[in-house]
Amino acid sequence: MLSTYRVLDLSDEKGTVCGQILAQLGADVTKIEPPGGSPERLKGPFVGDINHPERSLFWLAYNRGKKSITLHLESAEGKEIFKRLVLNADIVVESFQPGYLDSIGLGYPALREINPGVVVVSISPFGQTGPYRNFKGPDITIDALSGYMYLCGDTDRAPVRVSYPLAYGYAGAQGAVGSLIALYDREMTGEGQYVDVSAQEGMAEFTLMAPLFWDILGKINTRSGHFRGGTSRKTREIWSCKDGWVTFGIYGGQLGGRVNRELTMWMDSEGLADEFLKSIDWETLDMATVPQEHISKIEEAIGAFFSRHTMAEIYEGALKRGINLCPIWTPRELLSSVQLEARGFWRQVEHTELGMSITYPGNFVRSSAMPPSDMGERAPSIGKHNDEIYRGKLGLSVSEISHLKEKGII
Amino acid sequence: MFESVFKGINIAEFTIFGLGPVTGKFFSHYGATVVRVESSLRPDPTRMWPPFAKDKPGLNRGTFWAHMNTSKRSVCLNLKHPKSASVTKRLIEWSDIIIENFTPGVAERWGLSYEELKKIKPEIIMIRISNLGHTGPHLTQRGTGSSLQGLAGFTNLTGWSDRDPAFPYGAISDQYPPPLAAASAVAALLYRRRTGEGQYIDLSQLECSIPFLGPHILDYVVNGRISGRMGNRSLCAAPHGAYRCKGDDRWCAIAVFTEEEWGNFCKALGNPPWTMEPRFREFRQRKENEDELDKLVEEWTLQKDAEEVMTQMQAAGVAAGVVENPKDMLSDPQLIHRNHFPKVNHPEIGSYVARNDAFRFSRTQSYIKRAPCLGEDNEIIYKGHLGISEEEYVNLILEGVLE
Numbered sequence: 134m135l136s137t138y139r140v141l142d143l144s145d146e147k148g149t150v151c152g153q154i155l156a157q158l159g160a161d162v163t164k165i166e167p168p169g170g171s172p173e174r175l176k177g178p179f180v181g182d183i184n185h186p187e188r189s190l191f192w193l194a195y196n197r198g199k200k201s202i203t204l205h206l207e208s209a210e211g212k213e214i215f216k217r218l219v220l221n222a223d224i225v226v227e228s229f230q231p232g233y234l235d236s237i238g239l240g241y242p243a244l245r246e247i248n249p250g251v252v253v254v255s256i257s258p259f260g261q262t263g264p265y266r267n268f269k270g271p272d273i274t275i276d277a278l279s280g281y282m283y284l285c286g287d288t289d290r291a292p293v294r295v296s297y298p299l300a301y302g303y304a305g306a307q308g309a310v311g312s313l314i315a316l317y318d319r320e321m322t323g324e325g326q327y328v329d330v331s332a333q334e335g336m337a338e339f340t341l342m343a344p345l346f347w348d349i350l351g352k353i354n355t356r357s358g359h360f361r362g363g364t365s366r367k368t369r370e371i372w373s374c375k376d377g378w379v380t381f382g383i384y385g386g387q388l389g390g391r392v393n394r395e396l397t398m399w400m401d402s403e404g405l406a407d408e409f410l411k412s413i414d415w416e417t418l419d420m421a422t423v424p425q426e427h428i429s430k431i432e433e434a435i436g437a438f439f440s441r442h443t444m445a446e447i448y449e450g451a452l453k454r455g456i457n458l459c460p461i462w463t464p465r466e467l468l469s470s471v472q473l474e475a476r477g478f479w480r481q482v483e484h485t486e487l488g489m490s491i492t493y494p495g496n497f498v499r500s501s502a503m504p505p506s507d508m509g510e511r512a513p514s515i516g517k518h519n520d521e522i523y524r525g526k527l528g529l530s531v532s533e534i535s536h537l538k539e540k541g542i543i
Numbered sequence: 544m545f546e547s548v549f550k551g552i553n554i555a556e557f558t559i560f561g562l563g564p565v566t567g568k569f570f571s572h573y574g575a576t577v578v579r580v581e582s583s584l585r586p587d588p589t590r591m592w593p594p595f596a597k598d599k600p601g602l603n604r605g606t607f608w609a610h611m612n613t614s615k616r617s618v619c620l621n622l623k624h625p626k627s628a629s630v631t632k633r634l635i636e637w638s639d640i641i642i643e644n645f646t647p648g649v650a651e652r653w654g655l656s657y658e659e660l661k662k663i664k665p666e667i668i669m670i671r672i673s674n675l676g677h678t679g680p681h682l683t684q685r686g687t688g689s690s691l692q693g694l695a696g697f698t699n700l701t702g703w704s705d706r707d708p709a710f711p712y713g714a715i716s717d718q719y720p721p722p723l724a725a726a727s728a729v730a731a732l733l734y735r736r737r738t739g740e741g742q743y744i745d746l747s748q749l750e751c752s753i754p755f756l757g758p759h760i761l762d763y764v765v766n767g768r769i770s771g772r773m774g775n776r777s778l779c780a781a782p783h784g785a786y787r788c789k790g791d792d793r794w795c796a797i798a799v800f801t802e803e804e805w806g807n808f809c810k811a812l813g814n815p816p817w818t819m820e821p822r823f824r825e826f827r828q829r830k831e832n833e834d835e836l837d838k839l840v841e842e843w844t845l846q847k848d849a850e851e852v853m854t855q856m857q858a859a860g861v862a863a864g865v866v867e868n869p870k871d872m873l874s875d876p877q878l879i880h881r882n883h884f885p886k887v888n889h890p891e892i893g894s895y896v897a898r899n900d901a902f903r904f905s906r907t908q909s910y911i912k913r914a915p916c917l918g919e920d921n922e923i924i925y926k927g928h929l930g931i932s933e934e935e936y937v938n939l940i941l942e943g944v945l946e
Contacts, residue, residue, distance in 0.1 A: 194757030263880035284712035311902030
């Protein structure tokens with residue numbers, strides 16, 4: 134879809150997902166790494182736990198379909214080369230400290246002078262301006278300051294973050310939309326613009342209605358362990374079963390009536406639905422007004438039923454009956470999902486230098502205008518496309534390139 | 544000056560819950576005419592989700608719905624009515640993009656398959672978002688993001704290593720499809736501009752979410768390892784956690800990654816003797832003695848306000864952040880600086896906080912207006928935009944087509 138557009142990706146782990154999404158939508162994305170490689174390559178886990186820039190699984194996961202060139206941005210020659218690349222670029226993605234690119238003369242005002250149509254996207258922890266702009270922002274601080282962390286965890290312990298960084302992946306997705314809105318605008322007006330993404334604002338969206346409860350009713354939602362959060366009734370969301378957990382919420386009325394009736398019938402077929410459960414009119418059950426002890430009684434019966442079965446048994450039965458329920462999966466179960474297999478989601482990619490083939494998640498988008506689940510090339514090695522781009526696109530000679538290499542610029 | 548990026552772009556939303564509506568918001572905030580096609584006979588259940596203004600339920604009183612549908616129009620159309628087809632047809636002719644997120648099969652029953660849409664308007668762009676995609680054996684699985692986040696792998700990663708998983712608030716897997724769907728839709732508009740061709744886009748909530756756990760999944764694929772719940776700990780930082788502060792349920796997150804940051808951290812605490820002990824000398828030792836380390840850090844934080852801990856740490860070059868509760872969020876100086884929660888006025892709700900996007904443009908302003916009441920824009924859309932005559936409009940009302 135975006136095959137006519139060129140993206141220069143200067144970002145580290147904070148912005149890399151933005152370029153990945155644009156690549157998956159068909160854009161020509163070139164990662165510009167400092168000589169020696171991007172700091173992303175130092176992020177684990179590593180293939181075989183061997184810490185090496187060509188073995189980072191973080192790098193391999195988020196740079197598919199991108200090209201790689203190396204360039205020392207702070208050197209005078211490096212700046213000149215970068216400016217020549219910007220002449221033919223549509224989008225530049227960066228995630229340096231706010232103000233860094235300006236300080237080396239490559240900020241948006243400078244790039245705009247070279248190419249008025251260019252869209253520059255900055256992805257940072259808190260945004261380019263404001264009181265927190267210079268704050269350090271690893272994932273946990275964003276989780277905290279976005280309000281999301283406060284809402285997760287057990288009631289008797291500290292709030293918890295998800296044990297996997299989410300803030301910058303989501304900021305990357307926001308950066309992709311923002312840059313494309315600006316690109317669309319450019320096609321209408323001829324002018325590019327600057328896009329300033331805040332990871333804190335992105336993560337704040339995960340809090341859904343929690344700030345609204347405060348705004349409109351003065352109520353504070355809190356973390357609630359295995360239960361659905363909120364300030365009304367407590368309903369269980371996470372249930373133990375034989376070999377793990379399933380996640381299922383009891384909703385009343387229109388949303389849950391049919392599902393709860395199906396589940397009751399299923400339990401009854403195994404002699405596990407008590408009279409109380411069978412007497413409930415699920416269609417008129419209002420979860421906002423039903424007494425908490427009724428909820429507990431319902432949950433006790435359902436819990437006893439789930440604990441007799443495995444995740445796979447429960448999931449299969451739920452799918453058959455149209456019950457909205459999911460097992461709590463890990464990558465192991467995901468990799469053997471029959472649904473994902475039928476969709477051809479997973480992609481095998483050869484890695485000859487590692488002597489292995491790696492299964493990757495496929496493209497998120499399936500479009501009638503693009504080949505199915507095409508992920509493009511595997512993530513590149515450091516500077517893999519130096520020759521193609523510096524010689525092929527910029528027309529540098531072999532001796533110029535080797536001179537730049539000697540000086541440590543590429 | 545308000546510059547409208549998507550001026551002249553028309554979008555009809557056949558949507559429900561969050562995924563479809565939040566996708567449409569990326570367009571309504573930037574000048575597209577985005578119409579939610581609803582029915583008073585079967586309103587979107589989220590219209591009846593709390594919180595409600597003054598705690599009084601009502602279809603136009605829920606602020607969550609109002610939050611997810613800012614700057615949009617609402618019309619009513621009973622798609623089950625035999626005479627609705629001619630209205631639907633004109634709506635499709637008018638639209639550049641159709642967004643749809645019902646359970647697979649539902650839109651087909653209304654005559655809204657891509658094949659049908661294409662017959663009416665060949666260059667239409669259709670964006671469909673469902674739980675598991677529009678093909679495959681489990682395509683019709685119903686569900687909400689709150690359980691699907693379990694399937695995608697997020698729930699197993701939330702909580703403490705010595706306990707069952709904790710429920711991640713809301714629905715993590717609901718977050719990813721809207722920006723990805725909106726990015727795809729803008730890409731499709733650019734493609735149509737270039738080629739004149741429309742397209743069909745099928746997004747699955749599961750497939751949109753999995754890539755965001757990419758390295759976690761590759762770690763299993765390549766190394767056979769499944770990393771699990773770690774509470775607030777990190778493999779490459781210590782201290783790394785949320786520490787209790789002065790007051791009721793007040794916490795501050797602190798993260799120390801490098802030796803330089805550890806030095807700064809100790810200095811900020813006034814270099815108490817315990818920080819000099821060999822058991823905390825380097826990262827490896829701190830990691831080995833993390834339980835004791837956390838206790839000592841908390842002894843210090845307990846004496847202070849969370850805000851004070853954050854300010855002191857950040858001034859010293861150490862990552863820290865108040866674990867903000869919903870009240871804090873609305874008074875967070877950075878979110879205020881970015882105008883993350885603009886106030887809007889609604890005829891039934893009164894004043895409520897809407898939400899800005901996570902990006903700001905140097906030239907383009909976002910255009911955040913209150914959400915519409917159910918069917919509020921029937922007249923302007925049907926007569927003004929679709930060109931339905933007064934006589935036909937009245938007949939459609941009388942026959943119950945616009946319910």
